[in-house]
Amino acid sequence: MRASQDTRYRGPAIALHWVIAALIIAAWAIGWIMTDIPGFTPMKLRYFAWHKWLGVTVLALAVLRVLWRATHPAPPFPxxxxxxxxxxxxxxxxxxxxxxxxxxxxxxxxxxxxGVQVVYLGVLPLPTLIAPNPTLSAMLKTVHIVCDYTLAAVVVGHLLAVVKHELIDRMPILYRMLPGRSSPPARNGARHGG
Structure with a gap:
């Protein structure tokens, strides 16, 4: 039992992984929709608020994830x-x-x-860290978009690596991050040791 536990992430790491992944996907979807809505309608402003709330939540959970990882090393690779x-x-x-x-x-x-303050969940005003500045705003918008597309590319690469390991290499990698599974699945012709 201990050996299989050592090859898997622990429960909190698994929960944080999947919750953050779901929130990032939701933020992408909302971001995609909101930028296609013309003008500044109440619905568009609502989407912007939801997008920001998701971003703040991802940031808070990412801090927890880093703290967890600092005190609980990742299991070794196969x-x-x-x-x-x-x-x-x-x-x-x-x-x-x-x-x-x-x-x-x-x-x-x-x-x-x-010049737009983030009010988390519509009730908690977060501090404004930069004074309104149109030039800086345009630059930060570009940085945000570039980082966002880079994140999308890295996530796609991450998913392709999992598919490669699971389907081509027949190496059980995914079970390490799946909830409720305590040992790797049996594989015929797998290229992994033990």
């Missing part, structure tokens, strides 16, 4: 995973963590520079 794939996975995970902070922080600063 022994059969080539060194270059381990390095790529570590770089990809590092970039994901960085972007989980960069996307909401750049959005928050963009909102401040645009």
């Amino acid at each position: 022994a059969a995973l080539p060194k270059w794939e381990r390095l790529a996975a570590e770089a990809g995970h590092g970039l994901l963590y960085l972007l989980m902070f960069a996307v909401p922080i750049s959005g928050y600063l963009y909102s401040s520079a645009a």
Whole structure:
């Protein structure tokens, strides 16, 4: 039992992974919809508020995730995973963590520079960190968009790596982050050791 536990992430890490992933997808969807609505209608402003609330929530949960990770190391990669794939996975995970902070922080600063205060869940006014500045606002908008598309690309790469390991390499990687599963699935012809 202990050996299988050592190859999996623990419950809080799994919960944070899937909750943050769901919130990021929701923020992307809302961001995509809100930017296509012409003008400044009440519905568009509502979408902007929801988008910001999701971003602040992702940022708060990312802080918790980093604190958890600092005190609970990730389980080791399967022994059969080539060194270059381990390095790529570590770089990809590092970039994901960085972007989980960069996307909401750049959005928050963009909102401040645009002169729009973020009121979390419509009840908690968050501090305005930058005085209104149209030039800085335009720059931060670009930074936010670039970070957002970079995050999307890294997430797609992450998903493709999981598919490759599961379907091509027949190496059970996904179970490490699935709730409720205590051991890797049995695989015929798998390329993993033990």
